[in-house]
Structures are given as structure tokens and as C-alpha cells.
Amino acid sequence: MRNYSYHISMSIAFLFLIILGSCNQRKEVALSQMLPILGEIAIHPKTKDTIFYKAPKFKLVNQENKAIEHTDFSNKIQVVDFFFTSCPTICPVMTNNLAEVQTYFEDEEKLRIISFSIDSKNDTPEILKEYAAMHEVPTNKWSLLTGNQKQILQLAKDYKVRAFTEKSMEDESDNILHDGTFVLIDTQRRIRGYYDGLDVNDTNRLINDINVLLIESK
Numbered sequence: 001m002r003n004y005s006y007h008i009s010m011s012i013a014f015l016f017l018i019i020l021g022s023c024n025q026r027k028e029v030a031l032s033q034m035l036p037i038l039g040e041i042a043i044h045p046k047t048k049d050t051i052f053y054k055a056p057k058f059k060l061v062n063q064e065n066k067a068i069e070h071t072d073f074s075n076k077i078q079v080v081d082f083f084f085t086s087c088p089t090i091c092p093v094m095t096n097n098l099a100e101v102q103t104y105f106e107d108e109e110k111l112r113i114i115s116f117s118i119d120s121k122n123d124t125p126e127i128l129k130e131y132a133a134m135h136e137v138p139t140n141k142w143s144l145l146t147g148n149q150k151q152i153l154q155l156a157k158d159y160k161v162r163a164f165t166e167k168s169m170e171d172e173s174d175n176i177l178h179d180g181t182f183v184l185i186d187t188q189r190r191i192r193g194y195y196d197g198l199d200v201n202d203t204n205r206l207i208n209d210i211n212v213l214l215i216e217s218k
Contacts, residue, residue, distance in 0.1 A: 034216065035184075035209055038191040039160070054189045055080070056158035060116075060147035063128035068143055070189070076112045077213050078185040079206065081197055082156050082163045082178050084119035085131045090180045094197040095135050098182070102142055104207050110187075110217065111210060113142040118156070118163045118176055120149035159183050160191070182206055187217050 039053025055078075059069040079101060083091040098113055105111045117123035123131075128144040131137075137144065146152075149165075156163035156178070163178035184193040184206060193209050196202040 035192040035212055038193070052188075052190045055183075055185045055191060056155050058145075058147075058151070058155055060145040060152070061125055062139070062146075063125055063132045063137070063144040064139055065125035065129075068145060073112050073114070075110075075187045077110055077187060077210060077217065078112050078114055079210070080114045080116070080159060080183040080185060081181065082116045082118050082152075082159075082161060084117050084176055085123050085127055086119065087176075090178075090198055094180050094182075097197055097200065097203040098142075099135060099137075100203060101207060101210070102138065105210065106138075106141075108214070110214060111141070115142070115144045116152050116155060117144065117146045118149065118152055118165075118178055120146050120152065161194075184209055184213070186213050 037052050041053065042051040043049070044051055055070070057070045059067065062068045079098065081094055081098065083094060085091075095115075098115070102113055117128065123146045125146060128146060132139065132142075132144055153163055153165070161179060161181040161183060163176075165174040165176050180197040182195040182197045182203075183191060184195070186192050192213060193206070195206045
């Protein structure tokens with residue numbers, strides 16, 4: 001009887017070690033995949049704590065003509081890009097790739113997508129709503145934002161991506177220029193990654209990194 005009890009106890013202990021080892025292995029994998037925190041850092045003069053660069057604050061209007069600000073995304077992982085609805089070249093590709101991200105995480109409440117329009121003159125909330133309908137953008141998960149163009153171009157600088165206007169040599173109108181970057185923001189508004197929004201492989205890398213942040217935020 002004692003031998004029987006002894007073997008049971010040893011089996012339970014062995015099983016516990018296997019489970020513990022498995023948990024530690026998963027934890028080590030998650031830690032090995034941790035993403036860098038990007039942007040400038042500072043040291044608090046009194047506490048000596050590290051202060052990480054934060055994504056900018058904003059207050060704009062979405063495709064439903066509703067006022068939206070950065071606090072509406074508190075404790076959310078965010079994917080950010082800059083676009084305009086009449087862009088004939090890179091924006092459709094970027095939107096399609098963001099749609100893939102949205103579809104992959106359609107049941108994930110912790111993720112939000114934010115697309116800032118850099119053509120405030122033409123991209124009214126009504127135009128953004130039409131664009132959202134065309135691309136099946138879920139309003140509760142994906143915000144298309146418009147507002148003062150100067151402010152939005154400054155936001156692009158603060159997110160550290162390229163978006164600007166320059167005068168056309170033909171008719172002195174403004175040409176809107178921007179890159180195809182996606183920016184990954186964590187629940188603490190820290191920048192955790194940049195991705196080529198025109199590249200399928202880099203979009204897949206973004207999806208993988210969002211999964212890493214989801215693990216990290218638990």
C-alpha cells in the first residue's frame with residue numbers, strides 16, 4: 001500500500017513538473033518575442049524612472065461625424081496609418097492590407113485601427129463614411145479620422161512617419177505625399193513597431209507582433 005501511494009505521489013509530482021516546465025517554456029517564448037519600445041527615452045529627474053516616448057494626443061472627427069480623441073483608445077492596442085480616400089496608388093493597397101489585419105482580429109476587443117486622412121479639404125465625414133462602406137470598415141473597430149490638415153500632418157511627424165504637401169509645378173495646387181507605413185502602438189501608447197503597409201509579408205509580421213502584444217498585455 002505504501003509503495004502504491006509512493007508511486008502515485010511521484011507520478012503527480014512528475015506531472016506537475018511537466019506542466020510547470022511547459023508553462024515556463026511558453027513564458028520564455030513570449031519573453032523572447034518581446035518587441036522593442038521605440039522612440040526617445042528620458043529619465044525622470046526625481047524618481048529616475050525611464051520615461052518612454054508616447055504616441056501623440058489628438059481630437060478629431062470620425063466617419064460617423066463623431067468627435068474622437070486619443071483617450072477613446074485607452075488600454076487598446078492600436079494600428080495607425082495615414083491615407084486619403086482619393087489616393088489612386090498606395091492607399092487602396094494599404095486599406096486592403098489593414099482589412100486583412102481587421103479580419104484576423106475581428107473578435108479581439110483589445111485591438112483598434114486608426115486611419116488619419118491627410119486630405120481634410122476633401123475627406124469630410126460623409127466621404128469617409130462612403131469609403132468605409134465601400135471597404136466594409138467596422139465603425140466600432142476601425143476609425144477613419146479627419147480634421148485640421150495642419151494638425152494631422154503634425155500628428156504624422158509625431159508618429160514619426162512621412163506625410164506632407166508640396167505645391168504642384170503645374171497649377172500651384174497642393175500635392176499630398178506620404179509613405180505606406182503602419183505604426184503599432186501598445187496599451188500604454190508606446191510605439192512598438194513600423195511596417196510596410198504595401199507588403200503582404202510585413203503585414204503578416206504586424207499580425208504576429210499584435211499577437212505578441214496581446215500576450216504581453218495579459
